[in-house]
Amino acid sequence: MEATDLTGTDLSHAAWKKSSRSGDSGGNCVEVASNLPGVVGVRDSKRPAVPALIFTPGAWSMFLGGVKGGDFDH
Template structure:
């Protein structure tokens, strides 16, 4: 089951959907293109990515 990111805007732009109910995997897709490609990550890769997001590892420097 796909769910939209809580950070996605309500205006329909820049939306990401995640399916984290897959055994051992997490899929990510662009909600504007539900029939398009999806990225597939292992659960460990996804946890590492989320950890990086939360720690600010991907924040842009001003």
């Protein structure tokens, strides 16, 4: 996969969503914004002011495939 420079990506219009499995009690959650053109944002729900991680849609899809395929299970 080709490297893409996402420095300076504008996330001001991101629609952040938590997993339905995170519940209402908080906990250790991440939020994902997939409504942005050409990028997917990921951030810590407890620390929204900390800069988000930014992925291309292809890289995000590969990551999710690895999660679903058990690549990160220990």
